[in-house]
Amino acid sequence: MTSDPQDPDLVRLLEYLRESRGFDFSGYKRTTLLRRIGKRMAQAGIQDFAAYLDHLQVHPQEFPALFNTVLINVTRYFRDAAAWEYLRQEIIPRIVAGKERYEPIRVWSAGVASGEEAYSAAILLCEALGVSEYRDRVKIYATDVDEEALTQARQGRGQAKDLEEVPEALRDRYFEREGNQYTFRNELRRSVIFGRHDLVQDAPISRIDLLICRNTLMYFEAETQAKILVRLHYALNDQGFLFLGKAEMLLSRDDLFTPLDLKQRVFSKIPRVGLRDRLVVLAQASGLEPGDRAASTARLREIMSDALPVAYLVVDSGGVITVMNERTRILFGLVPNDLGRPIQDLEISYRPTDLRSMIDQAVHERRPVEARDVVRHLPNGESQYFHVIVAPLLDRDGAQLGASISFADVTSTNVLQRELERSRQELETASEELHSTNEELETTNEELQSTVEELETTNEELQSSNEELETMNEELESTNTELQAINTELQQRSIQLDQINAFMQQIMANFEMGVAVLDKELRVQFWNRKDLWGVRAGETVGHALLDLDIGLPVAELVEPIQKALNGPDGNVSLSLRATNRRGKRFICRVQCTAMASAEGAPSVIVMMEALAPTRGD
Ligand SMILES: C[S@@+](CC[C@H](N)C(=O)[O-])C[C@H]1O[C@@H](n2cnc3c(N)ncnc32)[C@H](O)[C@@H]1O
Known part of the structure; x- marks a missing residue:
């Protein structure tokens, strides 16, 4: 983005805003405008004005965001408390005293932003008049160019922190509270009329007693400020007051308003007819008196006239010079003999300004005519400046006697005034820039504060998650320790079991009997020896007893085993004919004993013992 205020792309963008949305920026x-538009563009991730114009054309929802950034809405209740106190003590009583009890009081808060300024004025007027008179007489017009700000203003709502500058007693009297939320009292809010009004383009509201236009003018260039001031001047009653912001000095139009208290930025209107009236009175006071005068009076007048600090001459109704003071003679090179000559014969009648037409106009309109900053170029190249006033001289009966002409040399004051004016303008611009930058900083600060608040919240959340994690970690650690202890115990038990198992295996290996353990489906769980039937544990464990081909009629065991499992004493003994692994037949004594396994499932121990060989074998 360029920082050139005359960048043609920026100019095009501003034109587009005016044509499409009626906002004339x-x-x-320009410097503030560039900065604010630049800020919004950066937020939208756009580099240059042309691209931003395209963006606005495609995304109309971008307009409010842009206007919100450009139109800085910073405001507060009783902002600059000392100035509002001055208003309360000095100005409002004067407005009230200057009116009859039934007369309306009209206030205009221009550039009201979110409304706090208008409600502050309402509070002061209500305090001065009482609720009932306030409701009957007061109208507060609260205007802004920013519709969004006005929507907020109409609600008259604020958080406790927004009302910090409202004294507690006033807060209780003028606001209704709901938790942390305050609302300006409804019946008083009705006297505040909100509306969109553009100070640059719209006609002013009229007959205003108090015009509050604070921290708004400073966003405009001097030329636009001067135009707005003419409108504000028109808006005010002749006895009206103008209340500006802390950084606004009104230097561009000090002929329209005069400061009542410059520090508090309160001005009164200068009614426009005043100056002319005063000049008429002046001119008549210095006019000719009818009748003859004593010589001493004539001499006195001559001396007095020579002593005047201005060049001064008088022409009679025929245009003949009748009075001319010394200063006129010196300045314009006239001689005593020029007295009694028609002015039109002399150079002074047309140089440095056309006196003849000024005399004609003053005589014809019967009022003083003035020309400011009339320049006279001297042969040495320097210039002189004069304030020329031509006033008609009227006799008591109103008859025209002639005209007086005065030349006040304003060269030195002019130079000083110009310099002063320039310095004052520069000072004002600098002060306004400082103030508006300050407002921007306030906005940025608010944004930063909310970011900090968000970060703080996130931080708190992270801390509490961290604490939870730490607690969980501690719990896990203690569970882990417990698990390790259990594991160690299990390992010990497993070793013990292995030992017991080995011990049992050894016992079983030395057992003369064949021992098999079956589950309730008669599947072999344990098998101790191979000698009797010639099969190893590996060939029997997991197989059904009925499937084993071991020389024992296993099918005959089914019933005794079921009896052992289901019978009352769990024990059944029987003898069966069997054949051992060498093919010898023998009587095998079998004992089936039911038992419950560790898991509670029934199983049966079958013990087989070889008795006597069968006869005939
Ligand atoms: C910084 S605020 C001042 C608020 C309040 N007057 C105060 O001093 O606290 C400036 C206000 O001027 C408004 N504004 C800017 N240009 C305007 C215009 N052309 N006509 C009317 N209001 C305008 C903005 O919308 C903004 O609300």
């Missing part, structure tokens, strides 16, 4: 201070 051309009179706003």
Whole structure:
């Protein structure tokens, strides 16, 4: 993005905003404008004005975001408390005293943003008049160019922190509270009329007693400020007051308003007819008196006239010079003999300004005519400046006697005034820039504060998650320790079991009997010896007893085993004919004993013992 205020792309963008949305930013201070638009563009991730214009054309929802950034809405209740206190003590009583009890009081808060300024004025007027008179007489017009700000303003709502500058007693009297939320009292809010009004483009509201236009003018270039001030001047009653912001000095139009208290930025209107009236009175006071005068009076007048600090001459109704003071003679090179000559014969009648037409106009309109900053170029190249006033001289009966002409040399004051004016303008611009930058900083600060608040919240959340994690970690650690202890115990038990198992295996290996353990489905769980039947544990474990071909009629064991499992004493003994692994037949004594396994499932121990060989074998 360029920082050139005349960048043609920026100019095109501003034109587009005016044509499409009616917002005319051309009179706003370019540096501030550039900064604010730049800020919004950066937020939207756009580098240059042309691309931003395209973006606006495709995304109309971008307009409010842009206007919100450009139109800085910073405001507060009783912002600059000392100035509002001055208003309360000095100005409002004067407005009230200057009116009859039934007369309306009209206030205009222009550039009201979110409304706090208008409600502050309402509070002061209500305090001065009482609720009932306030409701009957007061109208507060609260306007802004920013519709979104006005929507917020109409609600008259604020958080406790927004009302910090409202004294507690006033807060209780003028606001209704709901938790942390305060709302300006409804019946008083009705006297505040909100509406969109553009100070640059719209006609002013009229007959205003108090015009509050604070921290708004400073966003405009001097030329636009001057135009707005003419409108504000028109808006005010002749006895009206103008209340500006802390950084606004009104230097561009000090002929329209005069400061009542410059520090508090309160001004009164200068009614426009005043100056002319005063000049008429002046001119008549210095006019000719009818009748003859004593010589001493004539001499006195001559001396007095020579002593005047201005060049001064008088012409009679025929245009003949009748009075001319010394200063006129010196300045314009006239001689005593020029007295009694028609002015039109002399150079002074047309140089440095056309006196003849000024005399004609003053005589014809019967009022003083003035020309400011009339320049006279001297042969040495220097210039002189004069304030020329031509006033008609009227006799008591109103008859025209002639005209007086005065030349006040304003060269030195002019130079000083110009310099002063320039310095004052520069000072004002600098002060306004400082103030508006300050407002921008306040906005940025608010944004930063909310980011910090968000970060703090996130941080708190992270801390509490961290604490939870730490607790979980501690729990896991203690569970882990417990598990390790259990594991060690299990390992010990497993070793013990292995030992017991080995011990049992050894016992079983030395057992003369064949021992098999079956589950309730008669599947072999344990098998101790191979000698009797010639099969090893590996060939029997997991197989059904009925499937084993071991020389024992296993099918005959089914019933005794079921009896052992289901019978009352769990023990059944029987003898069966069997054949051993060498093919010898013998009587095998079998004992079936039911038992419950560790898991509670029934199983049966079958013990087989070879008795006597069968006869005939
Ligand atoms: C910084 S605020 C001042 C608020 C309040 N007057 C105060 O001093 O606390 C400036 C206000 O001027 C408004 N504004 C800017 N240009 C305007 C215009 N052309 N016409 C009317 N209001 C305008 C903005 O919308 C913003 O609300």
